[in-house]
Amino acid sequence: MTNTQLQTTVCKQKNHIIVKLRKVIRLKLKKISAVAGSIAALTLGLGVMAPAHASGAQEITVWAMCSETGEIAAAREQVAAFNGYYEGDYHATLTCKADMGTAVKSTSVDQLPSVFEFDGENLAAYVYAGKLKQLDGLVPASVFSNELVSIQAEGTYKDGHKYSVSQYDSGLGLYGSKKKLAAAGIKDVPTTWSKAWTASRFTQVLSALAAKAPGKKALDIKENYGMGPGWPGYAFTPIVNSAGYQIVTNGKAVGSLDNAKVVSAFKTFASWKKYVDPSADDKAFENGRVGLAWVGHWQYPAFSKALGKDLVVLPLPNFGAGTKSGQGSHSWGIGKNSAGTELAAANVFLQYIMQDKWILNVTDQNGAVPATKTALNKSVNYRKGGALQLYADQLAASCGTATPTAKCVTVPRTISAAWPVINTAFGTAMQTIWNGGDAKTALHTAAVTIDQDNTDHSGY
Amino acid sequence: MSSATEQAKKEVMRRIRRSRSPKKVIKTFFHYMFLTVVTAIFFAPIAYMLIGSLKPTAEVLDGINGFVPKNLSFNNYLQVFATFNDESMGFLWRFYTNSILVSFVIVFGGLIVNSMIAYALARLRWRGRDAVQVLVILLVILPFEAIAIPLFFLLRDFRNTYFVQFLPFIASAFSIYLFYTFFIGLPLEIQESARIDGAGPWRIYRAIIIPMSKPVFASVTILSFLGAWSSFLFPLMMVDNPLYVPLPLEIQVYFTQPPTDWGPIFAFGVILVLPVMAVFLLFQRWFIQSVAASAIKG
Amino acid sequence: MAKAKKSKFGQDNLVGVLMSLPGLILLTLFVIVPFITAIYLSFFNVDFNMVQGPQFWGLEQYRRILVDPITSPIFYKALMNNMTFALIVVPAQTGLAVLLAVMLNAKLKGIAFFRTFFFMPVVFPMSLVAIIWALMFSRDSMGMLNGLLNLFSFGYIQPIDWLGDPNIALLSIALLSIWAGVGFQMVIVLAGLQEIPAELYEAASLDRANFWQRFWNVTVPGLRNTLIFVIIITTIFSLRLFDQVFILTKGGPIDATQTVMYQAVTSAFIEGNVGRASAITVIFVLIIIAITLLQRLVLRQNREVK
Known part of the structure; x- marks a missing residue:
């Protein structure tokens, strides 16, 4: 006991030293920066840069992700419209961040912007690091209740509170060519999630398709996106869930991620490699080399253009506990230190962009699933009878953070501050398995890594 | 005596250098050939960037046709100016x-x-x-x-x-x-x-x-x-x-x-590097001497 | 004694201290303090945003990096990649630099013109080099390099996935690094060549030594110090490998291009594990010091033998 106490005090002192060191450097730098700043100002005439809004409007800063041209264009339109609508009251300044993950991580709380957009999978990490403001009691409950249940789940931290709103969600499933499936003699093509093929049936389907294909390949899983950390965290976590498990159950990955059922599911998945086109040109499906593609909503425009009426949208195969699908996309949150009128303005901004009009403006440009129920009903592709209704149905059947069962489909990526580590560990395991490594060892290694990190952080 | 031999040696060397034997001509020819080929290899990526920056994006990534200067325009540059404004x-x-x-x-x-x-x-x-x-x-x-x-x-x-x-x-x-x-x-x-x-x-x-x-x-x-x-x-x-x-x-x-528009990206590259290239070409001798001087020997 | 010593410094003492002070302060603040911080942090479990405060861990970070069966393989993989990269780049780049320098060290017209082109990539920032080569390396038949190979092999060589094939990716990175860096080395070697007395060559010519004999018996010994320098800096450069990997492959495919620096940066910025990143930094410095000493030792011994 005393030993630990001693250790803690020593640590605390050492922690103080680091803080002090940083303070000393900060002081020194502030002086130097004053000089440097004046040099900069003289050299560049920076005074011109600061845009003057003398109207007395409340200024807010907005960071948006610059991932897609369409999305950033939409963000600009929204900010411009917001500034126009609230002229004299509020004024938002938009900044693009090429790598929002690093930006939010590296920026201290007091330097965070009023409002920022981020990858929804990082929500828990940001809440844990004290960077996001709790939104319930701030944003009206009606805004949340209008969100798709999947998005509500994604925006909720383990404390049960909401920390983000989202304009759109994503859909993941299979795309198929009706003609190719028919030619291979496959008649049981499922178009609703409850009728998804089982994994063993899927093996037969692949085999039949491959037999008819000139290149003897049947499936595109977008290997070209990279089988390492990243794509698998989104696209192949549903395999874990469809085996009936989450990556982490009650804070432990060992026993969950490396469970025998999950291992067996991944062995089956790896056995499909012989049917999978590496899709180095990103076009295995459009170019007709394969009859099925395992990918998200964003490919719909390209696929429907290439295949037209021949295109069919299917759920992912069922590995025992029903088909499961990934979900989640970009979210918007408020910087933890926002307060007073800045907070009020940030709140107004979030509500402004959550209007159906602006949601549809974004989703028209990036093809994603509108994340509110009302906007979804106005969407040509996703509403009832639309080409991508399956995705909307899947998102409506959200498993939330509960253990996945056959009654639900979409599972948010593990809502944990450890997600970056989980994502990396899982992606590395996926890569090993895909390249012929032993599934049990790979998944166990990942599970141990995840648990070790969890212990290191005292369970976050 | 020794200085006389030195003189003789130098004279021989001078003659050897001056001689335009066919062998020497062929050697010089291959020397230039080698240098030209290596130069072409070294300059190829830069040429690719310069040409690509003036071509429509769709024609940049097109195998060796990427070198063919066709449909040239400053559109990529204009797009870069427009994007970052x-x-x-x-x-x-x-x-x-x-x-x-x-x-x-x-x-x-x-x-x-x-x-x-x-x-x-x-x-x-x-x-x-x-x-x-x-x-x-x-x-x-x-x-x-x-x-x-x-x-x-x-x-x-x-x-x-x-x-x-x-x-x-x-x-x-x-x-x-x-x-x-x-x-x-x-x-x-x-x-x-x-x-x-x-x-x-x-x-x-x-x-x-x-x-x-x-x-x-x-x-x-x-x-x-x-x-x-x-x-x-x-x-x-x-x-x-x-x-x-x-x-x-x-x-x-x-x-x-995304989308990765190669034309504008190359245009950006040219914008980035052109001034430095110009300075380099102007003060080339200095650049090369500086690098040579950077060697800490021993 | 003390008095005598004091007078030895004389009036220079104050000026000397004052003149070195700005440099010393900056070096201390931005090199020495950070490095000591790295050593210090490497003994702790520190997370990026310091939510739970640093915990003293002793050598645990080092154990995980170097010994632990679950977490150490990735570090050794990265280190192996750095070594492989060095084994490709050091001989290839040095050899090419010497070859080019020898070819340029001739009294021919227009030599300066060729030199300009060999040197030109040196003024390109590595990020731009990587981006140009990203397109050169495009994997299908539309890729420039694949197009060229196809043309010169009369269609025999099929398109290569330069950055996507785990067996080739590191080689591709090496290729672009050589392109970008060889001009620098070449100029250094060229300067070394020009210091070799012309008489030695003339004497060798009179002895009817052919090109190779002259090369091995005059050029190489004359370049010894220059080559030592070139080899040392190229080796250190190989260990520092980061920019190209970050831009082109992010350590992939299947960790084929993981490097020690890339590990350090991702440990800190992706996993938020500053302790691990610091420990990797410390190991990295130790490796660099070890290699520098080793190379100097080996080369010095050689010199003594001669």
């Missing part, structure tokens, strides 16, 4: 001035700071000099990468500023070493006589050492400029506000933003 994405001119400002301070600050300490190490006797000498030599082999992460950790409260981009790079053990080796090689006599005339070390440094050391100042200028202008890792950690981003980082940012 607001506060959310940054301004093209701002990336430039960011890079210029940061490189300028690193180079000129470095010239002053590093030459002063090198002079003190080479020519003045003071307490602790030997220890500092050893320290500088030890630091020469320590690459910046080795301290990048802790440096980030200490300075993270100053992300997106100018000074954080130049301050850590002004003092450079390598520059100090270059100055030091040069100063050590300067003749002592002039300094001694100046000293007898009553000039203090500071005056000797300004009035005698600096004017005598133009070559090493030029070398350090060019070498530290090349380093500063290309800086990537630290800005990557420290800067993500488009208003403070330097050029080499911005091109990476532009490159990672």
Whole structure:
């Protein structure tokens, strides 16, 4: 006991030293920066840069992700419209961040912007690091209740509170060519999630398709996106869930991620490699080399253009506990230190962009699933009878953070501050398995890594 | 006698050199052939960028047809100008001035700071000099990468500023070493006589050492400029506000933003590198001499 | 004694200290302090945002990096990649630099023109080099390099996935690094060549030594110090490998291009594990020091043998 106490005090002192060191450097730098700043100002005439809004409007800063041209264009339109609508009251300044993950991580709380957009999978990490403001009691409950249940789940931290709103969600499933499936003699093509093929049936389907294909390949899983950390965290976590498990159950990955059922599911998945086109040109499906593609909503425009009426949208195969699908996309949150009128303005901004009009403006440009129920009903592709209704149905059947069962489909990526580590560990395991490594060892290694990190952080 | 043999030898050599035997001509021909082929290989990627920057994106990635100058226009350049022309994405001119400002301070600050300490190490006797000498030599082999992460950790409260981009790079053990080796090689006599005339070390440094050391100042200028202008890792950690981003980082940012429009990306590349290329072509001799001088032998 | 010592410093003492002070302060603040911080942090469990405060861990970070069966393989993989990269780049780049320098060290018209082109990539920032080569390396038949190979092999060589094939990716990175860096080395070697007394060549010619004999018996010994320098800096450069990997492959495919620096940066910025990143930094410096000493030792011994 005393030993630990001693250790803690020593640590605390050492922690103080680091803080002090940083303070000393900060002081020194502030002086130097004053000089440097004046040099900069003289050299560049920076005074011109600061845009003057003398109207007395409340200024807010907005960071948006610059991932897609369409999305950033939409963000600009929204900010411009917001500034126009609230002229004299509020004024938002938009900044693009090429790598929002690093930006939010590296920026201290007091330097965070009023409002920022981020990858929804990082929500828990940001809440844990004290960077996001709790939104319930701030944003009206009606805004949340209008969100798709999947998005509500994604925006909720383990404390049960909401920390983000989202304009759109994503859909993941299979795309198929009706003609190719028919030619291979496959008649049981499922178009609703409850009728998804089982994994063993899927093996037969692949085999039949491959037999008819000139290149003897049947499936595109977008290997070209990279089988390492990243794509698998989104696209192949549903395999874990469809085996009936989450990556982490009650804070432990060992026993969950490396469970025998999950291992067996991944062995089956790896056995499909012989049917999978590496899709180095990103076009295995459009170019007709394969009859099925395992990918998200964003490919719909390209696929429907290439295949037209021949295109069919299917759920992912069922590995025992029903088909499961990934979900989640970009979210918007408020910087933890926002307060007073800045907070009020940030709140107004979030509500402004959550209007159906602006949601549809974004989703028209990036093809994603509108994340509110009302906007979804106005969407040509996703509403009832639309080409991508399956995705909307899947998102409506959200498993939330509960253990996945056959009654639900979409599972948010593990809502944990450890997600970056989980994502990396899982992606590395996926890569090993895909390249012929032993599934049990790979998944166990990942599970141990995840648990070790969890212990290191005292369970976050 | 021996000088006569020397003379004879030289005469023979001269004849050998002058002889235009067929073998010699063929040899020269192959020599040029080799140089031309290697030059073509070296220049190919640059030519590809130059041509690609003027072509429609769809025609850039087209095997060896990428070299064919067809449908040329400045549209890609116009697109780059249009893309980087607001506060959310940054301004093209701002990336430039960011890079210029940061490189300028690193180079000129470095010239002053590093030459002063090198002079003190080479020519003045003071307490602790030997220890500092050893320290500088030890630091020469320590690459910046080795301290990048802790440096980030200490300075993270100053992300997106100018000074954080130049301050850590002004003092450079390598520059100090270059100055030091040069100063050590300067003749002592002039300094001694100046000293007898009553000039203090500071005056000797300004009035005698600096004017005598133009070559090493030029070398350090060019070498530290090349380093500063290309800086990537630290800005990557420290800067993500488009208003403070330097050029080499911005091109990476532009490159990672889908859709990957190769035409404009190459246009950006040309915009980035053209001024430096121009300076290089103008002061080529200096560049090459500086690099040659950077070799610390032994 | 003390008095005598004091007078030895004389009037220079104050000026000497003052003139070295700015440099010393900056070096201390931005090189020495960070490095000591790295050593210090490497003994702790420190997370990026310091939510739970640093915990003293002793050598645990080092154990995980170097010994632990679950977490150490990735570090060794990265280190192996750095070594492989060095084994490719050091001989290839040095050899090419010497070859080019020898070809340029001739009294022919227009030599300066060729020299300009060999040197030109040196003024390109590495990020731009990587981006140009990203397109050169495009994997299908539309890729420039694949197009060229196809043309010169009369269609025999099929398109290569330069950055996507785990067996080739590191080689591709090496290729672009050589392109970018060889000009620098070449100029250094050229300067070394020009210091070799012409008489030695003339004497060798009179002895009817052919090109190779002259090369091995005159050029190489004359370049010894230059080559030592070139080999040392190229080796250190190989260990520092980061920019190209970050831009082109992010350590992939299947960790084929993981490097020590890339590990350090991702440990800190992706996993938020500053302790691990610091420990890697410290190991990295130790490796660099070890290699520098080793190379100097080996080369010095050789010199003594001669």
